[in-house]
Amino acid sequence: MHDLLTGVFFWITLGVCLIGMLARFIMYFRGLSWQLDRVAYTSYPAAGFKGAVRSIYKWLIPFGTYGWRTQPFIAIAFFGFHLGAVLIPLFLLGHNLFLREKLGISFFTLNADVADIFTWMAVASAFFLVLRRLVLPEVRIMTTRYDYFILLVSIAPFITGLLARYQVGEYSFWLNMHIFCGELLLIAIPFTKLSHVFLFFASRAQLGMDFGIKRGGMKGTKMAW
């Protein structure tokens, strides 16, 4: 089982995820239409680029925008979750060892204690994100089972990873579960709402171009995100 998960399944899921993301990213930008969107994308590439970069960059900074500042609770839960979700898969020692074996490459490695903190932070934040969906009427009204499913798919690798790490019960079982959940997540990325992993950048870039070109950018006004 372990060989299958770390062998052929790994290659398939990684391939589907990367190719799927790339294809959808390209399709997104090819599908933008200056006339339907009413943004002269290609006429002012410099203004568009500046607007796009600003729009992405501002929102990547914790408390970098009015939106984050006016809602500190979700900002903390959001960054707590996403820091773990981005850093742990890429920079955990175990993941890097695995990548070196498989791909011959590895990234910077997080200190084990720091990695523990990020992982627990992601799990705790996910808990708060669920709680928020249950408690706040303005979030509850929109929340569907699909939203919980996406959260579950996203957090399952962390939970199984922790169970393996603390060797609760049988280590190899949890390790296999962890790899399985991780691969499920990879497969889900291009085909579900998890596509926001990369479409976030596309969508933010689009609105940034809109403001950069049409809604003030060319008048010399930077959008106060």
Added chain:
Amino acid sequence: MPEGKFCNKKPVDTAEGINELLSDTSGNDYYKEMKELEVDSDLLWKTIQNTVKSRMKTWLEICAHCGMCADSCFLYEVNGRDPKQVPAYKIQSTLGEIIRKKGKVDNEFMRHCMEVAWAQCTCCNRCGMYCPHGIDTGIMFGYLRGLLYQQGFVPWELKIGAGMHRVYRAQMDVTDADFVDTFEWMVEEYEDDYPGLTVPVDVEGADIMYTVNAREVKHYPEDLAEAAILFHIAGENWTVPSKGWEETSLAMFAGDWAACKMQVESVYAAMERLKPKRMIGTECGHAHRATVVEGPYWAGRKNGQPPVESIHYVEWLAEALNTGKLKIDPSKRIKEPVTLQDSCNYIRNQGLKKATRDIMKHIVEPGFFIEMSPNKEHNYCCGGGGGFNGIGLFRKQRNIALIKKRDQILETGAKLVLAPCHNCWDAIRDLEEVYEIGIRWSFLKPVVVKMLEIPEHLRPEE
């Protein structure tokens, strides 16, 4: 009865058609007929397939249902934080639902969508600034309005308004002759006070071509005179076109894209005919948005620009004051607490916040200008934007919507509100009428005209 006599899928494009619709008081029969109007699901779905592309598809797909847009929406706040007023919910439960059902929705659902699209969103685009994914729900509501218009589910007044543009190339039944006559008449009224005051009609190659809001011609002709006086004192070489003088677009509020195109093309044709250096529009927000910001795209202009550089009145006024073309008599500056309404259509949606602040520096005694909170791009809609002011059916909802602006104004403590936008001006007038908070409101022109330092050679002989 699939297609009614008044309420149907056909746009109104004759004067008789408009009169007929107007004869149906308050649209009583129109709305009765709407209950029977059939939904052309095939057309609806075909239109969606042709026009919902990357941007909107992605917006609807990646919306995380996080609710961060809730607090950004003034309608959510003033309606007791009703979760049904959360922007993401509003669009997902209308446009999102139509798409999920591939256009197979019924009459009742379409009427519900009409209420949400026109009475629960003013297309102020504020929520777009608060969404981590950059989802601009206001844009989607503008789009939804187009779908609803195509199916005949549009508020009565806006069907008429869009029809007016189709017939008169103006939002009201004001003809080209009415426009020129009224402008000339108003200028004559002020000739004695301002010797040499004229309204140059159809002058080719002028520095400025001025365009207006038809309401000024019909209901507020003083505004035309004030515009003429300010250009005159500033020594501008200006003109008005006898055709293509209307800058507004109720068609944009209605979602009648074909009429939007007809309307802006009439203004662009005037620009091409008269070849002015610049076009300046009056103190109106949506007119500027329609003719300068969105219009080029409706007219198929790939660079997103009108044929000649086009600016808002506040940009011209700021420039005239900053360069000294217009001089203010310091003793006549505003010396009472005064606040300023930022119009969504050219502040949030075209970044002109500096121009209006420059003007305030010139016309208000230091220390008396009080900003609303929040302000500039983050300011709230006046409460009557996007056509909301004009829809009788939704008057009750509109009056609730005014509460946010009322409270913002009250918080400043100012009794005078400057509102360089027709829509905002109306909403603020109405909020005083409904809530009686004891405020006065004004455009910039009448205020500035009264405090000008008039150069010696332009003064009347004693």
